[in-house]
Amino acid sequence: MGTQIRAQSNCNSNYAEAVENITKLITKRHLILPLRNDFVFKVTGFHAKQQKLLKTLHSFTDSVIISRRDELLKNINNNEPNERNNLINILLQSSIDGKPLSNLDIREEVDTFMFAGHDTVSSAISFALYNLAKHPAIQQKVFEEMKFVFEGDKRRPHALKDLNELHYLDLVLKESLRMLPSVPFIGRKLKKDTIVNGKLLPNGANVVIAPLLMGINPHIWDEPRSFKPERFESHNVTNLSPFAYLPFSAGPRNCIGQKYAMLEMKSLISKMLMNFEISLESGFQLKVKPEIVLKPSSGIKLRLKERLYAS
Ligand code: HEM
Structure with missing residues (x-):
């Protein structure tokens, strides 16, 4: 993604911690059958915890996407070339049916890659x-x-x-x-x-x-x-x-x-x-x-x- 999160040297990386905790929460919801019910999930407080973790995860990716988009626009205004050397830059310069991807579209892809690509390896x-x-x-x-x-x-x-x-x-x-x-x-x-x-x-x-x-x-x-x-x-x-x-x-x-x-x-x-x-x-x-x-x-x-x- 062209971004350093230094999760190995910084044990307190909020992002890495939130990924770990949300994974545990999703597994718990799978294994404890009553928690699969939305109502039970909400009243037990797990839903609120999940929302808090999602906020941490999304705000990190959002901030990276927004700063990259600003950088690209600045380059366009200054007639400087834009690099396509990482996934976010490629997505920011991509379009579907002539329409550029929104920040939310990009976040969904980035979140999938971030999650699917790190713990597995x-x-x-x-x-x-x-x-x-x-x-x-x-x-x-x-x-x-x-x-x-x-x-x-x-x-x-x-x-x-x-x-x-x-x-x-x-x-x-x-x-x-x-x-x-x-x-x-x-x-x-x-x-x-x-x-x-x-x-x-x-x-x-x-x-x-x-x-x-x-x-x-x-x-x-x-x-x-x-x-x-x-x-x-x-x-x-x-x-x-x-x-x-x-x-x-x-x-x-x-x-x-x-x-x-x-x-x-x-x-x-x-x-x-x-x-x-x-x-x-x-x-x-x-x-x-x-x-x-x-x-x-x-x-x-x-x-x-x-x-x-x-x-
Ligand atoms: C040893 C390492 C990895 C293993 C064992 C692994 C395994 C898997 C498996 C089993 C799925 C499919 C899940 C399903 O069918 O529902 C999957 C999906 C995916 N993986 Fe990996 N993965 C690994 C590494 C990576 C890496 C390094 C990346 C990215 C750089 C990545 C990106 C993805 C993405 C984006 C998907 C979703 C594809 C889709 O839904 O169309 N994975 N992975």
């Missing part, structure tokens, strides 16, 4: 590091591949071309997303009566698709509880249905950011593994909490040992 990175720490032989293989691609140079910037060459890391990330998908459940509302496995699901029904359970389904995967990146080698997935593996969903509303997400993960993990050997703190047992985004219940306790090699 950080969870996936955390779980991938967990899996690499748990399987030292696989970590070593990933490291060997990186060392080859980056020619043993820890400091070399990671170019797109390099990341595309990290083929084994790609398999590792896919396998990690199979067992621990960032989006554990996907919801759909049926638009017509649908027969699934001989059962009628009526028009209008809300359906939950669970990548979290599909990933460990023994009817789909051989030894589903074993971490085996090789299962994603192209010759091993020829018979896999395109709807059997859904960490990025499927169909017209699937994840628009999946390629970008894979690159982001590869970029961060390769920086980390080129510099450190990682292992799990002794006795660490992973527990997960399936909120909107799947997260470790109490972090992932990793140990880092600096890698010493000529670079």
